[in-house]
Amino acid sequence: MRSEIVKLFAEQPVGTEVTVKxxxxxxxxxxxISVSDGSTIRTLQVVINKENHNESTLKRIQTGTCIxxxxxxxKSLGKGQDIELICxxxxxxGDCDPNEFPIQMKRHSLEFLREKAHLRFRxxxxxxxxxxxxxxxxxxxxxFNDRGFFYLHSxxxxxxxxxxxxxxxxxxxxxxxxxxxxxxxxYSQDFFGKTTxxxxxxQLEAELAALALGKVYTFGPTxxxxxxxxxxxxxxxxxxxxxVAFNDIYDNMDLGEACLKFCLKYAMDNxxxxxxxxxxxxxxxxxxxxxxxxxxxxxxxRLNMVVNNDxxxxxxxxxxxxxxxxxxxxxxxFKYPVEWGIDMQSEHERYLVExxxxxxxIITGYPAAIKAFYMRMxxxxxxxxxxxAAMDILVPGIGEIIGGSQREERYDVLLEKCKQFNIxxxxxxxxxxxxxxxxxxxxxxxxxxxxxxxxxxxxxxxRDVIPFPRTPQNAEF
RNA sequence: UCCUCAGUAGCUCAGCUGGUUAGAGCACAUGACUGUUAAUCAUGGGGUCCCUGGUUCGAGCCCAGGCUGGGGAGCCA
Numbered sequence: 001m002r003s004e005i006v007k008l009f010a011e012q013p014v015g016t017e018v019t020v021k022x023x024x025x026x027x028x029x030x031x032x033i034s035v036s037d038g039s040t041i042r043t044l045q046v047v048i049n050k051e052n053h054n055e056s057t058l059k060r061i062q063t064g065t066c067i068x069x070x071x072x073x074x075k076s077l078g079k080g081q082d083i084e085l086i087c088x089x090x091x092x093x094g095d096c097d098p099n100e101f102p103i104q105m106k107r108h109s110l111e112f113l114r115e116k117a118h119l120r121f122r123x124x125x126x127x128x129x130x131x132x133x134x135x136x137x138x139x140x141x142x143x144f145n146d147r148g149f150f151y152l153h154s155x156x157x158x159x160x161x162x163x164x165x166x167x168x169x170x171x172x173x174x175x176x177x178x179x180x181x182x183x184x185x186x187y188s189q190d191f192f193g194k195t196t197x198x199x200x201x202x203q204l205e206a207e208l209a210a211l212a213l214g215k216v217y218t219f220g221p222t223x224x225x226x227x228x229x230x231x232x233x234x235x236x237x238x239x240x241x242x243x244v245a246f247n248d249i250y251d252n253m254d255l256g257e258a259c260l261k262f263c264l265k266y267a268m269d270n271x272x273x274x275x276x277x278x279x280x281x282x283x284x285x286x287x288x289x290x291x292x293x294x295x296x297x298x299x300x301x302r303l304n305m306v307v308n309n310d311x312x313x314x315x316x317x318x319x320x321x322x323x324x325x326x327x328x329x330x331x332x333x334f335k336y337p338v339e340w341g342i343d344m345q346s347e348h349e350r351y352l353v354e355x356x357x358x359x360x361x362i363i364t365g366y367p368a369a370i371k372a373f374y375m376r377m378x379x380x381x382x383x384x385x386x387x388x389a390a391m392d393i394l395v396p397g398i399g400e401i402i403g404g405s406q407r408e409e410r411y412d413v414l415l416e417k418c419k420q421f422n423i424x425x426x427x428x429x430x431x432x433x434x435x436x437x438x439x440x441x442x443x444x445x446x447x448x449x450x451x452x453x454x455x456x457x458x459x460x461x462x463r464d465v466i467p468f469p470r471t472p473q474n475a476e477f
Numbered sequence: 478u479c480c481u482c483a484g485u486a487g488c489u490c491a492g493c494u495g496g497u498u499a500g501a502g503c504a505c506a507u508g509a510c511u512g513u514u515a516a517u518c519a520u521g522g523g524g525u526c527c528c529u530g531g532u533u534c535g536a537g538c539c540c541a542g543g544c545u546g547g548g549g550a551g552c553c554a
Contacts, residue, residue, distance in 0.1 A: 026514080028513045029511055034513095034514075045513085047513095063504090076512090077512060098487095098505060102487070104488065106488070106503060111547065167552085226551095228551085228552060232553080232554080233552080233553070239554060345551090400553070402554080403553075403554065447554070448553085448554030449554085461547090462554095
């Protein structure tokens with residue numbers, strides 16, 4: 001029976017015989033093997049007495065070799081660790097040719113490791129990131145479950161083309177080569193008898209459920225066929241979408257803020273070692289950057305600050321005023337114009353979050369013209385400005401991490417909106433019907449799971465927080 | 478898709494104004510040492526200078542086109 005290293009550190013059963021199985025990180029001084037089994041970022045030191053093992057076995061101990069080591073667990077004589085394994089039996093489970101194995105016990109660039117995504121789990125950084133990813137996924141479920149939400153599985157293949165959240169991937173089992181020859185497409189012959197796509201959002205379906213179950217959330221993969229090439233976008237990503245009957249936009253903000261804070265707290269409570277490592281990693285990375293690009297405070301301090309402080313809440317109109325009155329604006333440092341009605345650019349959001357407030361900001365009340373059809377219309381204000389009950393939660397370094405709204409529950413208003421947005425009624429008749437049969441105020445949001453992981457781990461490229469990133473022109477592995 | 482930067486040993490990178498045989502650290506091999514913490518020390522092997530074409534007596538360096546990657550923008554989570 002093998003013992004997991006994380007348990008050995010927790011329980012420290014000194015004097016007992018244990019077996020560990022894992023991968024060699026380093027073999028120091030022909031005497032000390034540093035072994036990782038992935039259960040924790042920490043490695044166990046396996047101590048080898050040369051006389052007790054044959055030379056040909058020891059020769060095979062290389063970075064990456066998979067071994068099983070049995071021996072007595074003892075207090076360590078060395079400085080770097082409390083306990084170590086005095087090895088009496090050593091077995092090679094899998095050799096690792098050092099001339100071919102690309103992962104070495106030294107700093108690799110993230111770009112290089114991205115091309116070795118099948119092996120990058122073996123590194124400290126990615127081990128830490130994916131352990132944190134697990135705990136955050138768990139935290140999401142715990143947060144909603146503890147509050148009486150039901151986990152809803154919205155469909156991944158959708159027949160709806162009205163979700164309006166971006167370009168979609170077509171799902172078909174038609175013979176495309178044949179179609180290319182004949183030039184004829186008969187969608188009625190397709191698997192579902194109509195055109196179908198991968199979902200870009202589970203929101204509309206979640207709304208249907210919320211108007212019966214009360215509180216639901218989805219947590220699943222989402223697909224967008226946008227030609228996006230940035231450090232914040234993926235073609236396949238995971239999203240959490242709570243939807244709550246009887247909530248208004250203010251309840252919605254409270255929920256989003258509480259959810260983010262819970263996840264951060266949960267990660268700090270359950271991933272201490274990994275986050276400390278990631279914090280050190282970030283500090284070392286920052287040393288090579290110009291001063292103005294470095295983090296103003298260490299990772300854990302940043303997370304604590306977010307957990308312990310209220311998010312700033314401002315309206316879109318107030319946000320525009322702040323931008324207009326900023327020195328940044330007066331010195332004409334914004335590339336894009338600022339005026340009421342614009343869809344705020346990244347540089348504007350970054351200024352508000354990273355320069356002006358330096359903490360998470362919730363912006364509400366966006367102009368109706370720049371937001372989706374399903375967002376609830378506010379009363380037209382004195383100056384005749386039409387806004388919707390939308391909210392975006394922006395965090396430093398990442399930008400939008402949550403986007404949501406109170407939904408338009410009034411049938412007539414929603415129908416009118418569909419017309420304005422050119423959404424044929426017969427495409428979303430089912431969505432409209434919920435407003436006909438016992439409608440109620442409700443609200444929800446979408447939270448980008450990978451963006452949450454970026455925020456918690458300090459990783460700056462979204463491709464480094466998902467095991468196998470899918471981006472334009474890249475679906476390797 | 479647009480703007481911008483980069484591509485030199487397995488990895489990280491240096492390479493002067495276009496000039497002899499392209500370098501360093503790490504990794505690897507061999508040896509030494511043995512309570513090490515990415516161990517250390519010595520010696521050694523290792524190159525399609527991204528690709529194609531061009532300019533030139535001569536190109537890693539200059540020019541054109543392409544490929545790949547990074548950063549930024551748009552789209553958004």
